[in-house]
Each structure stands twice: as structure tokens, then as C-alpha cells.
Amino acid sequence: MASRRTMRVTLDGTHEYEVPHNDLSWNGFAVPGFTLAQARQLAHDIDAELTATAAAQPPHLNENDTLTVDAHGTVTLHTSADGSTILEPHTDGLYYIGGFRWSWSIVD
Template sequence: MHRSPSPQPGSVLTRVTIDGTPDYEAVVDPTNRWNGFVSPYFTLDTVRQLAAETVEWADESDYDCSDTIHVIDGGTDIDGAPRVVVLHIHWTYFQDEGPEQVTSIISPREDGLYCIGGWEWTWSITTWECACTRWDYHETDRCPNCGDERPSAELTA
């Protein structure tokens, strides 16, 4: 069963992308920007999807200019909750800095969401084009101009 993340006050449930990559469901605070880009938070299921895709992208570039995300499962804790470690490896700096300096552990915040690439990657909120030619951010359900509904890629909230 897929559960959508619940936005915190000031945040919205939307979809994000980097330069035409597939878009991902995320929670963002649209005012929390780094060089104009958003810092999204993802469910663990989405982090797993991102992890698989970042490894594919890195394989294609021989790890020369890619970061990878890795999800390592470690069974369950005493309460039966899954034990998970999420790693971010910055391969671009490996040669100069070594493995200790290019590896980061990403911990979830209280609501269980993980910030992947926040304040580092060029994440943008996905937009959609209405038939009336107005562009809107993905979390907008209806076009403010003509009232038409957002096409496809519906969120599961």
C-alpha cells in the first residue's frame, strides 16, 4: 500500500524533478530554497526508487560525475520497526577526499521523511500546462485561469 507523505505546516505535497529526470512525489517548503532550487523530503519507498536510479546513472557515467544513494536494510529493531541506513556517496570528490569524506548518512526527520539532495541538487517543482496554455505547479489541482483539472500523474494523497 502506498502512503503519501503528510506535509508539515508551510510545506506542500508535490512532485519534483532534476533536469528532466523522472518526477518523484515529495514534500517541499516552497520558501526553503538553495540558489532557487527546492529541498525535497521523500518517503523511504521513494528513496529506494531514487537509490536504484542514482546507481544506474552513476554506472552510465563510470561514477565520474554522479552521486549515489544507497538504502541498507538491517532487519528490525526490538519494537519490530525496520532498521534502515540511507547513505549518500559523492563520487565526484572520491579521488581527492577519500571514502570517509564523501559518504554521508541521511537520517529521517521526525515524520520519517528523508531529505535527498537538499541544498545540493537542482530539484525543481514539476509543472503542468493547462489547455489554456497557463503553466502551474504540480500541487495545483485546478487551473486558476480556466478551472480545468491537472492532467495525469495524480498524487496519491
């Protein structure tokens, strides 16, 4: 069985995630797909960064998008502009979190 090609992506240069390779792009940025386990890790990493940022600035300035994954595996994107959106896995089983919205970069 051939191994699946992967790519490494980052949102902020701090955390990197190895995801299945695809050629999707949006405004020059990658559109990565994540497994449910990776979505949980991403939600954890975003929460940790927002907690650290919130301690350094007034709450009204912290209007970043957030992500949650509940105990049942429901992945929800929360934005100040659109409210909460439940993300369903694509037909390939991956969650395209922040695709066509966030500036994901491919790490060389």
C-alpha cells in the first residue's frame, strides 16, 4: 500500500500541522483538511493562544475566530461576524477548518 502524501501547514508560524496533501488554494493560501484528532489539537492550540493574548489586552480587542470540538466529535467554528457554524467532514473525511477564510501557509 502506498503512503499518502502530506504537507505541513501553519496558521501563525507557531504551530505546524502535518495534513494530507491537496492542491486547494485561496488567495494564495493553503486550504488544509484535518482529521478529527487534528481538529481537537487545533482547537486546543487556538484556545491556548487566545488565553495568552486575552491576558495581554482588553477583552473587547480579542475578537478572533475560535474553534471547539465537543465530546461527541462535533467541530464548531465560532466567529464574531457569522456566529457559530458546525463543520461537517468533507467526503474525504477531513474538516477544512478556516479554509477560504484563514491564511494557512505551507511550510517548506
